[in-house]
Amino acid sequence: MTVARTWAVALSGLRGDLVEVEADVSSQTPEFSIIGLPDKALGEAGRRVRNACTNRGLDLPKRRITVNLSPASLPKRGAGFDVAIAVAALATSVEMDAAHVASTVHIGELGLDGRLRPVPGVLPAVAAAQRAGHTRVVVPTANAAEARLVDGVEVHAAACLAEVVRWHGGRTEAADLAPVTAPIADGTDDAPLDLADVVGQPAAVDALVVAAAGGHHLLMSGPPGAGKTMLARRLPGILPPLDDEAALSVASIRSLAGETVTRLSRIPPFESPHHGATAAALIGGGSGVVRPGAIARASEGVLFLDEGGEFPASVLDALRQPLESGMIQVHRSGVAATFPARFQLVIATNPCPCGLYGVPGAACECSPQAIRRYTRRLSGPLLDRIDIDVRLQRVSSARQEVDARVVTTADARRQVDAARGRAARRWASTPWRRNADVPGTWLRGPAAPPPEVLRPLDVALRRGALTLRGYDRLLRVAWTVADISGHDQLRLDDVGRALFLRRGASA
Known part of the structure; x- marks a missing residue:
């Protein structure tokens, strides 16, 4: 056979395109060339393939x-094409x-000794x-668990190239090699932190439940030690578990980020980038292969920005x-990738650089x-996309009062499940x-409540205290308040509660 064919996958974000890999043997001059818009890493595959075949006793044609x-016309990047190229070349x-x-479909990188090395993005590639209708794939042993997550x-x-050749019916005397292992980064899920640990912040706990029940974005401001981070880290524990589609999306993003995925986690992800993170770290990027940033990794879960006032305004x-569209598009020279960005944003910030402004x-x-400079880091357009604003004060007692209402994570999750x-x-x-x-057009149209219920929002809109975006966000929060209260229709007190939460509820 002079022409052989097999398949590989080119990834662009979570999107994968099938690539047909053709190998042809022509003249007597020994040469190995790869065409079809490869990047530098892929262009070097010829050398890896030749050495891997030689060291495994698999003779490539000396032509x-x-x-x-x-x-x-489709850009191809990375070393994940190595195995497909080697198999196609050997099949000639x-x-x-x-x-x-x-x-x-063949996915994997080759070592010079012929071992199959793991590559990122195997889950979305499979x-x-x-x-695309393919039902058979070859992957490195280290990527097997995540590949098998696809039904x-x-x-x-x-473990090595000789194994692949024998599996395709070829004969080789080369001995098998020990597989390349990869560190498992997703061990047992941590137990959710309990809301019962929060002392003396009942209004903040209630606001957290409303945020979880409706999927709303939350801003918490207050002095250091008031419990902002403690509350934020307990939000994933009261969110509903991920369904199959969401869990697969989360696992695919983790695979693209280079983590070893062995199972589908049902716990919503929690991402908390440092306030020194750049815009690229938040959005995603990289040279050649685009990696997901914190926004994409938080999709279907929570993106927590601690010390929000310390982040650069541009970041x-x-x-x-992404808060509006639910997706993030990353454009780099010659490459573009789209990632999901369906996250809940939680921002915690101090009232001033030292954190003591207004503290009794x-x-x-x-x-x-x-x-003023510190508070202006959170721009008006960003604040307009925040649904709930909570102002926390320092706790005055280290112990729960005897008659204080204690909300556990289990209690809050039941409220959230019922409201959803x-x-x-x-x-x-x-x-x-x-x-x-x-969307707001639906909330103000087919689902619009009676005019008397909307009167407080209409007045605020006419006075310029609300934008139309803020109007719609208040309606969404009001419906969530109604769901938690068990109301079938939106009431005036539900709208009043939403206004209270929007304007800075004091905890």
């Missing part, structure tokens, strides 16, 4: 080998089952192969577009100009299930 990656001279080779695909895990403003019994040493169930039934005839996802 000109041309490997074509089709479609030629080694007797293998041509139909078996041509119907198999999912792309399955969507309907036969996964063959191989914070990068959140505005404390002396703030910040100048008025420093306080009411919302899902109300929006059953629409594409939406959470209040935070319902």
Whole structure:
């Protein structure tokens, strides 16, 4: 056979495109060339393939080998094409089952000794192969667990190239090698932190439950030690577990980020980037292969920005577009990638650089100009996308009062599940299930409550105290308050509670 074919996958974000790998042997001049818009890492695959084959006793033809990656107009990046290129090249001279080779997708990087090394993004790559109708894939042994998370695909895990050749019906005397292992980064899920640990912040706990029930964004401001971080870290524990689609999306993003995924976690992710993070770290990027940033890794979960006032304004403003669209598009020279960005934003900030402005019994040493500069880091357009604003004060007692209402994580989760169930039934005839996802045109149109219920919002809109975006966000929070209260229709007190939460509820 002079021309052999097999398949690989080119990833762009979570999207995977099937690439046909063709190998052809022509003249007597020994050469190995790869065409079809490869990047530098892929262009070097010829050397890795030659050495891997030689060291495994697999003889490539000592002639000109041309490997074509089709479609030629699609950019291909990374070393994940190595195995497909090697198998196609070997199939031109080694007797293998041509139909078996041509119907198999190969994913993996080759070491010089012929071992298959793990690569990032195997899970979305296998999912792309399955969507394209392929039912058989070869992956490195270290990536086998995540590849098997995709239903309907036969996964063959191989430790070395000789194994792959034998699996395709070829004969080789080369001994098998020990597989390359990869560190497992997703061990047992941590037990959710309990809300019962929070002392003396009942209003903040109530606001956290409202945020979880409706999928709303939350701002918490207050002095250091008031419990902002403690509250934020307990939000994932009261969110509903991820369904199959969301869990697969989360696992795919983690795979793209280079983590070893062995199972689908049902706990919503929690991302907390440092306030020194750059816009690229938040959005995602990289040279050649685009990696997901904190926004994408937090999708289906919580993005927590601690010390929000310390983040550069340009970094914070990068959140505005994904908060509205639910996705993030990363454009780099010659490459573009789209990632999901369906996260709940939680921002914790101090009232001033020293954190003591307005704290009873404390002396703030910040100048008025420093306080203004600090608070302006959170721009008006970003604050307009925040649904709930909570102002915390320091706790005055280290122990719970005897008659104080203690809300546990289990109690809060039951409230959240019941409220989300009411919302899902109300929006059953629409594409939406959470209040935070319902567009304003629907809330002000088919689902609009009586005019007397909307009167406080209409007055605030006329006075300029609200934008139309803020109006819609208040309506979403009001519906969530109604769901928690068990109201079938929106009431005036639900709107009043939403206004209270929007304007800075004091905890």
